Amino acid sequence: MTNPRFGAGDSGPGEESPGPQSFRRPVRRPIAFPGKARSAPASPAPGSPAAAAPASPASGSPSAESALSDAGDARTTDGSEPPAEIAEVAASVFGDRFGLAVDYARLLVTDGVVRGLIGPREAPRIWERHLVNCAVVSQMIPIGASVVDVGSGAGLPGIVLAVARPDLRITLVEPLARRTAFLSEAVTALGLEPTVTVVRGRAEDVVDGPPAGADVVTARAVAPLDRLAGWCLPLARVSGRLLALKGASAAEEAAEHREAVAALGGSEPVLRLCGEGLIDPPTTVLEVVVLTRPRPSTRAAGPGRDTAARAGKRAPGRGRPRRG
Numbered sequence: 001m002t003n004p005r006f007g008a009g010d011s012g013p014g015e016e017s018p019g020p021q022s023f024r025r026p027v028r029r030p031i032a033f034p035g036k037a038r039s040a041p042a043s044p045a046p047g048s049p050a051a052a053a054p055a056s057p058a059s060g061s062p063s064a065e066s067a068l069s070d071a072g073d074a075r076t077t078d079g080s081e082p083p084a085e086i087a088e089v090a091a092s093v094f095g096d097r098f099g100l101a102v103d104y105a106r107l108l109v110t111d112g113v114v115r116g117l118i119g120p121r122e123a124p125r126i127w128e129r130h131l132v133n134c135a136v137v138s139q140m141i142p143i144g145a146s147v148v149d150v151g152s153g154a155g156l157p158g159i160v161l162a163v164a165r166p167d168l169r170i171t172l173v174e175p176l177a178r179r180t181a182f183l184s185e186a187v188t189a190l191g192l193e194p195t196v197t198v199v200r201g202r203a204e205d206v207v208d209g210p211p212a213g214a215d216v217v218t219a220r221a222v223a224p225l226d227r228l229a230g231w232c233l234p235l236a237r238v239s240g241r242l243l244a245l246k247g248a249s250a251a252e253e254a255a256e257h258r259e260a261v262a263a264l265g266g267s268e269p270v271l272r273l274c275g276e277g278l279i280d281p282p283t284t285v286l287e288v289v290v291l292t293r294p295r296p297s298t299r300a301a302g303p304g305r306d307t308a309a310r311a312g313k314r315a316p317g318r319g320r321p322r323r324g
């Protein structure tokens with residue numbers, strides 16, 4: 001979970017986090033594939049530990065292995081179901097929300113590709129590189145947390161987390177209308193309205209709006225860490241965390257931007273590895289804790305844009321919450 005080069009830090013998944021053990025082992029549980037029975041949006045009360053608890057193995061249902069094998073007969077060729085080599089991990093990570101994850105995968109590889117939100121070459125690897133890769137970050141998010149996903153694009157990782165973790169309250173922040181339209185449609189189609197809100201706007205412009213004060217801010221492939229910290233740290237509460245999903249050069253990025261992050265009130269970035277033992281390579285996350293709220297002059301001098309929101313103005317039509 002923690003790269004030894006960077007140490008465990010004080011802010012890793014604690015007792016309140018579901019942790020890696022929350023990933024359901026692929027044992028005796030039903031898997032609802034579309035075309036058979038679609039899984040209903042799960043209904044455990046948001047915030048209840050049960051919402052993120054491992055699926056009960058006592059269902060008397062077929063094993064995952066046989067369910068996967070049965071499902072093979074019904075698999076479509078649109079790429080929405082996971083390839084065999086990752087099917088068990090996907091079933092394990094999404095648990096009883098697996099059917100919903102398949103539904104989301106289908107949206108991505110059909111509408112998402114047609115509408116230019118997902119490259120056609122991503123479709124065959126949508127599970128490995130996108131859904132599972134994002135879902136494993138769930139192990140760093142405490143039960144019942146409020147999460148803001150900055151630069152959601154087609155919903156990565158925000159919608160994936162909402163699918164995997166119905167206990168979370170998630171706000172998707174995305175400036176582009178075409179993308180927020182897709183996000184809103186996906187949220188409705190997947191029945192995620194109770195827990196997911198779509199906000200159109202730039203992160204730096206919505207800082208005084210509903211997303212602010214989050215327990216966790218996530219971002220994947222949005223900006224270098226210094227700029228990201230400038231946008232995201234103001235959206236988290238003090239002691240809240242930025243989880244920046246990064247690639248292979250995460251360690252170098254952490255070293256390069258640590259001073260800029262500190263000037264923004266953030267902790268030393270700590271490199272975390274999520275999904276070790278499940279996926280190879282695991283997902284690399286830079287974790288930054290909000291230590292202090294910088295004075296406005298410090299924030300304005302930071303690498304983020306000097307925004308209308310910081311000046312007390314909001315760009316027309318921006319930063320307004322849109323339910324589903």
Ligand SMILES: C[S@@+](CC[C@H](N)C(=O)[O-])C[C@H]1O[C@@H](n2cnc3c(N)ncnc32)[C@H](O)[C@@H]1O
Binds near residue numbers: 201203
């Ligand atoms: C490369 S895409 C990544 C999308 C998604 N996170 C993923 O991993 O597939 C970057 C996204 O960040 C959004 N973005 C860029 N600047 C932003 C800002 N200041 N605030 C919020 N989102 C931003 C873009 O509109 C785009 O959807």
